Amino acid sequence: MRSLKINITKIFIVFICYSCIAIPFSYAQNKITSVRVWPSPDSTRVVFDLKTKPEYSYFVLKKPLRLVVDFKNTSQKVKLPKVTKEHQLIKKVRFSSPKKKGWTRLVFEILEPVKPVIFALTPTGPYKDRLVVDLFAINKKPAKAIVAKNRDIRGNRDIVIAVDAGHGGEDPGSIGPSGTYEKYITLQISKRLAKLINAEKGMRAVLPRSGDYYVKNNTRTVRARKNKVDFFISIHADAFTSPQPRGASVWVLSLGRANSEIGKWIESSEKHSDLLGGAASVLKDTANEKYLVQAVLDMKMDHSMKTGSEVAVSILKELKKVTKMHKKTPQYASLGVLKSPDIPSILVETGFISNPAEEKLLKNASHQNKLAKAIFTSIRSYFKSNPPDDSYFAKVKPSxxxxxxxxxxxxxxxxxxxxxxxxxxxxxxxxxxxxxxxxxxxxxxxxx
The missing domain is CATH 3.10.350.10 (LysM domain)
Structure with a gap:
């Protein structure tokens, strides 16, 4: 009986000691591994990469303006990025005394009133669990897409072309064998194309994305519509599961399923990009499907698809002069960025970034210029032959x-x-x- 009492006492002491050792570790089950900041013209996005799914809460303080985010049971051993002049909404991100032991508290020092949108993202692509903090300005209008100054052409308007650089910010797009991000290639080619358009009298370019930040698909077309664009062209660099495929292609909207394996891959990649850029965009985009189905019944969709197909054929002819072609005819897929019924749209895959040789080409400035010029030549030719009645091109056509x-x-x-x-x-x-x-x-x- 005495021996039993001694054993029970030993077990109780061991249990107490184990509990004392184990309790401190329960405070830091999670860990912030890195912090990234993405500025854009009308918002700022801060992304926290974490070891596991975050548990969090947040609140806003005034005088001075601050956003406070608490991470439950999370280590704060991470280097915080410096906030540069590009950020117009926040002055600084810093640590503060945590609400509880083992928690982490982050404070955003805010320069003006903002609307915070905070959400967690599950692992996808190169990223693990994340917490996204989006800050949107309240008192100022969202910045318009960058445009060139409208030239005085005696009352006859410019033909406006939206040049959409695919991906951006949190969404890198496809990643080449040597680590090249698609988002950088698309922006470089888009800016070269926009420069050619703006140099042509009677034409003007709009860039829905002009820097390294994420823009949702439906926001891209909204920005284009606000600028009353005549045509929408989205620039991308293709990718596939193997390194062999190479060459450029041009895609137009299909209201059914993609007509090739590459097409299915692109459709899947687009959904993947939505997840990288923000889960909220997936939900908002699906809400537009009802509107799309109704709009398909409108003649505008027929016109847009017909125009897109005609321009696609022309661009293919020009591209084959400067690069290898993956497909010699327009390809079809159900891509969100092409679904605006009132704006003729195409998507140009400038080459396969997953192919080592083509990845190297796509990074080359001379090759980028050739691609941009081929696309520009086709668009200009189409609108010189089919100018809107109130445009400068229509005015000079008889000459x-x-x-x-x-x-x-x-x-x-x-x-x-x-x-x-x-x-x-x-x-x-x-x-x-x-x-x-x-x-x-x-x-x-x-x-x-």
Whole structure:
């Protein structure tokens, strides 16, 4: 009996000692591994990478303005990023005394009133569990997409082209074998294309994303619509599960399923990008599906899809002059960025970033310029042939010269595209039996 009492006493002492040792560890079950800050024109996003799913709460303080975020049972051994001048909403992010032992408290020193939107994201792609803090300005209007200054062309408006750089910010897009992020490639090519458009009298470019920040798909088209764009072109770099595929392609909207395995991959990647950029965007985008189904019944959708297909064919012809092609005809997929019924839209995959050789090409400034010029040439040619009635292009269309002197590099297909006529009409107007042109030859250009 005495022996039993001693054993029970020993067990009780061991249990107490174990409890004393175990309790401190329960305070820090989670851990913040890194903190990233993404500025954009009208908001700031702060992303906390964590070891496991975060448990959190938050509140706002006034005089001075602060947002306080508490992480339950979380270690604070992490370096906080410095806030640069790019951030117009927050001055500093710092640690503060935690609410409870073993917790972590972060304080955002805010420069003006904001609306905080805070949500957790589950692991996806290169990221593990995250907590996203979005701060939206309250007292100022959201910044418009960057546009060039409207040139004075005597009352005839510019043709406005939205050049959408895919991905951005928290969403890197596809990642090449050497670590190249698609979001950087798309922004570089988009800016080169916008520069060409803005240099053309009668045209103007709009950039829904002009820096390294995330923009939801429906926000991209909303920004385009506010700027009354005539055409929407989204720039991407393709990827696949294996490194072999390469070459450019052009995609237009399909109201059904994708017509290829690559198409299915792209559709899946788009959903994946929504998760990277923010779970809230997935929910908001699905709410627009009802509107889309109703809009499909409208003639605007038919017009938009027809225009998109025509431009896609033209761009494919130009792209094959400067790069390898993955597909020689327009491809079809159900992509959210193309679903605006009132804006003709296409998506250009400039090459496979998952292919080592093509990844290197896509990073090359000269190659980026060639891609941008090919896309620009096609868009300009289309709108010179099909200008909106109130545009500068419509005003100058009657002044297209009736005669053209053949120069080096000219061909019937090039001239037909330039002047907006068919090859057949060109041959008929000049009584040509073959497609051969002679340098110095004078051609009559029929009115389209």
């Amino acid at each position: 297209i010269p009736e005669q053209h002197k053949v120069k080096s590099g000219d061909s019937l297909s090039v001239l037909a595209q330039r002047y907006g006529v068919t090859i057949t009409k060109l041959k008929q107007a000049n009584k040509m039996k073959s497609n051969t042109l002679i340098i110095g030859q004078s051609l009559t250009i029929p009115r389209s």
